[in-house]
Amino acid sequence: MSECDVCGKQENMPYQCGHCGGTYCGEHRLPEAHDCPGLDNWNDPKGVFDSGFDDSVNGRQSAESRSVTDRLGLNTGTGGPLAYFRGNMTYLFLAVMAVVFVLEHVVILATGSRALFQALFVLSPDNPLYVWTWVTSVFSHQPFTFYHILGNGIIIYFFGRLVEQQLGSKRYTVFFLASGMLAGLGQIGLQAVQSTGSYGVLGASGAALAILAFLTVLNPGLRVYLYFLIPVPIWAITGFYLLLSVFGSLSPGATGLLGGNIAHAAHLIGLAIGLWYGNRFKNQMRIPSQLQFGGGGPGGPGGPGGPGGRGPF
Numbered sequence: 001m002s003e004c005d006v007c008g009k010q011e012n013m014p015y016q017c018g019h020c021g022g023t024y025c026g027e028h029r030l031p032e033a034h035d036c037p038g039l040d041n042w043n044d045p046k047g048v049f050d051s052g053f054d055d056s057v058n059g060r061q062s063a064e065s066r067s068v069t070d071r072l073g074l075n076t077g078t079g080g081p082l083a084y085f086r087g088n089m090t091y092l093f094l095a096v097m098a099v100v101f102v103l104e105h106v107v108i109l110a111t112g113s114r115a116l117f118q119a120l121f122v123l124s125p126d127n128p129l130y131v132w133t134w135v136t137s138v139f140s141h142q143p144f145t146f147y148h149i150l151g152n153g154i155i156i157y158f159f160g161r162l163v164e165q166q167l168g169s170k171r172y173t174v175f176f177l178a179s180g181m182l183a184g185l186g187q188i189g190l191q192a193v194q195s196t197g198s199y200g201v202l203g204a205s206g207a208a209l210a211i212l213a214f215l216t217v218l219n220p221g222l223r224v225y226l227y228f229l230i231p232v233p234i235w236a237i238t239g240f241y242l243l244l245s246v247f248g249s250l251s252p253g254a255t256g257l258l259g260g261n262i263a264h265a266a267h268l269i270g271l272a273i274g275l276w277y278g279n280r281f282k283n284q285m286r287i288p289s290q291l292q293f294g295g296g297g298p299g300g301p302g303g304p305g306g307p308g309g310r311g312p313f
Contacts, residue, residue, distance in 0.1 A: 006034050018165065089169045090160035093139070093176060094153055097204060100139040101149055108143060117143075122200035125188040138180035140202040148203055155208040158224075163211050166218070166281070179210035179273045183266035190265050201263045206270030212238045213274025217282055242271055 003010055004025040015029035016022070020036045028034045100121070107117050118124060123137035141149035164172040183206020191199065212234065215222060220235035245267040 004028055020166075087169050088161075088164070089173050089176070090156060090164050093160070093204075094156060097139045097141070097149060097153060097156075100136065101141055101143075104140060104143045118200060122202050123184045123188055124200035125192045126200075128185075128188060128192075134181045134185065135177070137184050137200075137202045138177065138204050138207060141204070142202070152204040152208045155212060156204065159208075159211045159215055163214055175210070175214075175277060176207045179270050179277075180204055180207035182273060183207070183210075183263075183269040186269040187263050187266040201266055203263065203266075205263060206266045206273075209238075209241055209267055209270035210274035210277070212241065213271045214278040217275055217278025238271070241267065245271070 003023070004014065004027075005022045006024060006028040009025045009027075011023075011025050014023045014025065017024060017029070017031060017034070017036055019031055020034075022034060022036075024034055104117065104121055107120060108114070119127070119130060119133075121133065121136050121140035123133045124130070127133070141152065160172075160176070163175070167175060184201045187201045216235050216238040220233060222234040223231045224234055224237060226232055245262075245264045248262055248264045
């Protein structure tokens, strides 16, 4: 059961507001009934709430957007093959991670060229001007093991959707990509300054930890159920990753912030970005007291805004 954020009533099937993320009973489920901050964005005189990401609300899609999608033959409208990802960029990022992970193995196994793999997927201090790797490295993960991609995927799946719900898909997309790229660039930049070798970086850890830190600022007491059973506040999880990165950087086998096979600098940069960006929106957004996923939501089952059960981590 969950508690209504307004009246405290216990509800078996609570409503979760798609605009502010709060949990409410039937009496307070409407935005105007719980003084929803999202009403501040209700600027459409025709009464259509525009999330800021989908330019096609009321057919107001720009000519440039229409020409691009038409030229590519992409149907992003309701019922189209890409409709599931409208308002669900978290799912799209996870799908891209999976596709890139497969492509990594195809390149390695089909060509046998480690150099080609590095040039396509790894952000390296030897080739910082390979600008495509600024992006591809965010979605790439250590090949021939599932631990790297699985760990990042769990964080992004359970926490990314909540951040996307608060920021809107457009700002969330910029936040995710910027934090991932800046974490990687910071890693190789510090490595170049320290002259500690030519180790490259890949993975979405910087973006994932930025997501964690962002939520920690907005609601440090947000309860996360580890393995569906153990309630832990999100600040403890974020603090764990912070300590892990700090102690990892100071371990005997580490060289500065870049020791071992873990991108400690990228992790710390991602956390710093999330904390900074979260402070920009502190007291402007309302985060529920516990993770709740399931049911239905915009874009497909389990999307942002749907009431449901507790999310594991």
